[in-house]
Amino acid sequence: MDEPVLLTGAGGRVGRAILAGIGEAYDWRLLDREPLAEEHLPSGVGADDVVVADVTDEEGVREAVAGVGAVVHLAGDPRPNAPWDSVLSNNIDGTQTVLAAAAEAGVDRVVFASSNHAVGAYETDDRTPDMYRKDDEFRLNGTELPRPSNLYGVSKAAGETLGRYYHDHHDVSVACVRIGNLTKGHPPKEYERGQAMWLSHRDCAHLFDRCLRADYDYEIVYGISDNDRKYYSIERARDVLGYDPQDNSADYTFGGEPKGEVESRQ
Ligand SMILES: NC(=O)C1=CN([C@@H]2O[C@H](COP(=O)(O)OP(=O)(O)OC[C@H]3O[C@@H](n4cnc5c(N)ncnc54)[C@H](O)[C@@H]3O)[C@@H](O)[C@H]2O)C=CC1
Numbered sequence: 001m002d003e004p005v006l007l008t009g010a011g012g013r014v015g016r017a018i019l020a021g022i023g024e025a026y027d028w029r030l031l032d033r034e035p036l037a038e039e040h041l042p043s044g045v046g047a048d049d050v051v052v053a054d055v056t057d058e059e060g061v062r063e064a065v066a067g068v069g070a071v072v073h074l075a076g077d078p079r080p081n082a083p084w085d086s087v088l089s090n091n092i093d094g095t096q097t098v099l100a101a102a103a104e105a106g107v108d109r110v111v112f113a114s115s116n117h118a119v120g121a122y123e124t125d126d127r128t129p130d131m132y133r134k135d136d137e138f139r140l141n142g143t144e145l146p147r148p149s150n151l152y153g154v155s156k157a158a159g160e161t162l163g164r165y166y167h168d169h170h171d172v173s174v175a176c177v178r179i180g181n182l183t184k185g186h187p188p189k190e191y192e193r194g195q196a197m198w199l200s201h202r203d204c205a206h207l208f209d210r211c212l213r214a215d216y217d218y219e220i221v222y223g224i225s226d227n228d229r230k231y232y233s234i235e236r237a238r239d240v241l242g243y244d245p246q247d248n249s250a251d252y253t254f255g256g257e258p259k260g261e262v263e264s265r266q
């Protein structure tokens with residue numbers, strides 16, 4: 001891609017994982033409401049490429065999207081227990097502001113950080129904990145209706161629907177990635193749900209890279225590694241985006257140690 005890619009929420013966990021993996025592959029414009037630490041900037045990204053703005057600030061966002069070819073929209077309140085006023089402003093209003101500015105500027109594609117919490121209520125008492133385990137065959141594939149776990153999940157479902165609207169009415173390609181649990185270095189420790197939806201840092205960067213390169217119209221995909229324990233299908237991400245994850249929480253003990261290291265000590 002010749003034009004810059006705008007990354008919102010660049011200073012956060014997901015933003016840093018993306019920049020660590022594919023920071024050198026694109027010409028970036030980075031936006032966050034907090035100033036970004038210089039050590040997290042990829043080489044080639046200077047002060048002129050960094051925008052300190054809130055995604056609810058229409059004018060600031062309009063300036064940030066001017067001339068970009070794509071937007072990766074991560075900025076928002078990531079807390080599953082976030083209160084309504086925060087998700088309404090940061091997640092719903094912020095996402096609408098970003099999508100509207102992108103559509104107005106003629107940006108080709110927007111990649112939206114959705115969440116497992118948009119569908120968390122599929123994890124019913126009668127399905128859990130079996131659905132978190134390797135031999136259980138229950139799968140969500142992205143075609144199901146949202147069933148949010150919480151108001152944060154409602155805001156993510158709203159972001160997906162806003163993406164649908166801006167795709168249908170303004171021809172923006174939109175990929176919504178229902179991210180599982182991004183954890184660096186190892187799957188979440190002693191947490192079955194987290195191990196079923198682990199997204200490693202390298203698979204995260206690769207998945208967003210595919211979202212920036214593949215051709216699609218409107219997609220909802222799950223963003224998890226190729227975990228044995230999965231209850232989210234990654235087939236759509238493989239087929240449409242060419243996602244080819246390298247990591248699997250089954251390669252680690254329940255406590256998060258690489259199995260190879262444990263075996264070599266025995
Ligand atoms: N980390 C994870 O495992 C998951 C993350 N996600 C989603 O991915 C996105 C990024 O999450 P994380 O990096 O984990 O969160 P984070 O809190 O580490 O990073 C979010 C970044 O966005 C910025 N930000 C927040 N509200 C903003 C606003 N109104 N305007 C401008 N900047 C703002 C913050 O300053 C921060 O740098 C979020 O939308 C979150 O809901 C979804 C599922 C799982």
Ligand SMILES: O=C1O[C@H](COP(=O)(O)O)[C@@H](O)[C@H](O)[C@H]1O
Pocket residue numbers: 078079080115116117179180181182193194
């Ligand atoms: O959307 C998100 O989901 C992950 C996983 O949820 P959890 O309730 O199992 O921890 C969460 O860690 C992350 O903060 C959130 O943005």
